[in-house]
Amino acid sequence: MTTHEIELKALMLASLDGDSASHRTLLERLSRRLRAYYKGKLAGIGRGASDAEDLVQEAVLAIHIKRHTYDPAEPLTPWVHAIARYKLIDFLRRTRASFAEVPIDEADRIMAYDDNVDAESTYDVKRLMERLPKNMRCSIEAVKLEGLSIAEAAARCSISESGVKVNIHRGLKALAALIARETRT
Amino acid sequence: MKTDDLVAFLSTNPEPVDRSSVVRTLCVALAVGMVVALGIAFVGLGVRSDLMTARALIFLVVKLAFAVGIVSLTLVYLTRLARPGGERKTPSFLIAMPFLIIVFLAAISLGFAPTSHWDKMIVGDQWLECLVSVPIIAIVPFAISIWAVRRAAPTNLARTGAFAGLLAGGVSAMAYALHCTDDSLPFVAVWYGGTIMLCTLAGAALGPRLLRW
Numbered sequence: 001m002t003t004h005e006i007e008l009k010a011l012m013l014a015s016l017d018g019d020s021a022s023h024r025t026l027l028e029r030l031s032r033r034l035r036a037y038y039k040g041k042l043a044g045i046g047r048g049a050s051d052a053e054d055l056v057q058e059a060v061l062a063i064h065i066k067r068h069t070y071d072p073a074e075p076l077t078p079w080v081h082a083i084a085r086y087k088l089i090d091f092l093r094r095t096r097a098s099f100a101e102v103p104i105d106e107a108d109r110i111m112a113y114d115d116n117v118d119a120e121s122t123y124d125v126k127r128l129m130e131r132l133p134k135n136m137r138c139s140i141e142a143v144k145l146e147g148l149s150i151a152e153a154a155a156r157c158s159i160s161e162s163g164v165k166v167n168i169h170r171g172l173k174a175l176a177a178l179i180a181r182e183t184r185t
Numbered sequence: 186m187k188t189d190d191l192v193a194f195l196s197t198n199p200e201p202v203d204r205s206s207v208v209r210t211l212c213v214a215l216a217v218g219m220v221v222a223l224g225i226a227f228v229g230l231g232v233r234s235d236l237m238t239a240r241a242l243i244f245l246v247v248k249l250a251f252a253v254g255i256v257s258l259t260l261v262y263l264t265r266l267a268r269p270g271g272e273r274k275t276p277s278f279l280i281a282m283p284f285l286i287i288v289f290l291a292a293i294s295l296g297f298a299p300t301s302h303w304d305k306m307i308v309g310d311q312w313l314e315c316l317v318s319v320p321i322i323a324i325v326p327f328a329i330s331i332w333a334v335r336r337a338a339p340t341n342l343a344r345t346g347a348f349a350g351l352l353a354g355g356v357s358a359m360a361y362a363l364h365c366t367d368d369s370l371p372f373v374a375v376w377y378g379g380t381i382m383l384c385t386l387a388g389a390a391l392g393p394r395l396l397r398w
Contacts, residue, residue: 023195057186066337121186
């Protein structure tokens with residue numbers, strides 16, 4: 001087992017317990033690895049950095065939303081890789097590209113796209129959130145954007161605390177679906 | 186939007202996660218599916234009238250053992266397949282065991298019977314009813330197991346769909362066994378095994394469409 005795996009798994013276990021700092025470090029480190037993965041894969045079919053960044057964010061969102069499916073008895077890296085791969089295949093299917101389209105003479109473009117850690121995706125979560133139902137939007141804004149506690153959010157949105165939790169969970173899933181639709185080109 | 190912003194957004198106040206939720210959701214789905222299937226079989230078909238005779242009980246146990254074997258193996262498979270990458274460590278051949286065993290037993294029982302009885306033993310009286318009932322009873326359990334798997338994150342959708350179909354088929358066969366009066370091992374092998382496999386194929390075909398996330 002690599003040191004990466006050991007560190008990432010420790011972060012994952014802490015983040016499953018609700019540790020915010022670990023969750024953040026985990027997602028940051030995974031997004032770096034995902035970026036390298038997707039840029040490598042997408043470069044092969046001549047797609048640019050913003051596509052790769054869309055995918056990185058889709059995968060990060062999926063990792064967050066589906067983190068309850070991680071089995072702590074198993075190593076983390078294969079779990080992340082399975083999600084990354086699934087989202088790549090889903091993306092290629094959605095955008096009607098396929099591995100068969102891989103152009104061979106795209107080396108120049110690959111090099112040209114090589115340093116864009118600051119690349120932005122083609123959508124904006126805050127803008128997409130306007131399309132969510134009121135309770136979902138209110139809960140997510142309060143807890144995820146303004147950092148209020150669940151209790152404060154419940155008071156603000158005038159729903160119950162468990163209602164806030166459910167609305168955040170459903171809202172994030174709805175956001176992920178909106179993003180997937182948005183990136184269909 | 187920058188990925189860092191998304192990460193910051195997601196890691197503000199993350200909820201602690203219930204680690205056993207995948208397994209628990211599947212178990213709940215199985216339990217609800219069973220209740221629904223039994224309900225449909227009771228109300229729609231009724232329990233066989235000779236249930237309390239020894240021969241009927243023995244064959245009920247055989248049919249249930251076959252179905253329960255399938256259902257419990259499938260549940261184990263689904264708890265793995267429902268997780269990302271779960272298909273990689275999960276060789277599918279073990280699930281063939283209940284089918285192989287029932288076919289083996291059916292072959293033995295045919296071997297001991299005179300050839301003239303073979304038709305009756307294989308085709309039985311109610312083969313058409315079995316062929317129709319098992320898939321129909323399986324519909325609701327199938328929908329429930331798809332619901333449960335969708336709450337997780339399968340990455341091999343066809344195979345996961347197939348196992349969801351298999352679970353539903355097994356549950357349905359359990360319920361149908363209470364009604365079915367065809368008591369022969371070859372009948373169970375052909376018609377129970379066949380209809381359960383039909384459910385499996387339907388699940389494999391529907392999986393990629395129903396399970397996308």
